[in-house]
Amino acid sequence: MDGKLFTLEEANALLPQIKEELADLQALVNQIELHYQEFQKIKSSNKHGQSVNGHDPLFEIETRIDFMRMEVELAIQNFGRKGVLLKTINPGLVDFPSDLKGRDILLCWKEGEESITHYHGWHDGYMGRKRIADEM
Template structure:
């Protein structure tokens, strides 16, 4: 576990790169979900075909692509962790940065669509407990 603590300035400086990584992760998730639905449909149609057809696994390629997309997404998620930030939600993006405000352990929080970080909340308060960051 990374014990890094961020200042508001450090967190805001990381945002452009984190936004890029989040967008790539969201695209991977979108591709995964689309391919998963295609695979489900293909398997349902396959089950309706007459029995006794020979051949290899007709879903091998799609399942392999799903595995690849899953592994790629996991690498992006691990990258957030390695940087010391907490990816709370992929869509919409929600990222927390551990910090100390007025001597209290808190999470500086950013939600996709916000231009910069301006709020924080306690570790157990969640997004609903957001407070304006002093001097933001």
């Protein structure tokens, strides 16, 4: 396996930063959803061809959404730059590549958990999670 391997201690030490960045990302995704709903509402009201004070509201919302999508992409890439794998945004699910007794594994954290207490194999996914304490 290429890339960073985390010890359990390193992954748990990084977790507060991951939680904060995940919360920011979730807020951004929620804002995109709200803007998209506003876009659809204006579009369906047949006012989308009318400008208000010289501004096209659909164009402005669409531009905001496009910019926020770029921010989302950058935020997701930042997880990767740290060496972690963002699996889902809502609910947050993050994997940390690691090694357990010579096996390549992923330390698995799910939003709401205080710390990392589970792992799974690279091909097992979330459903294959096992408690780390059972392996120690």
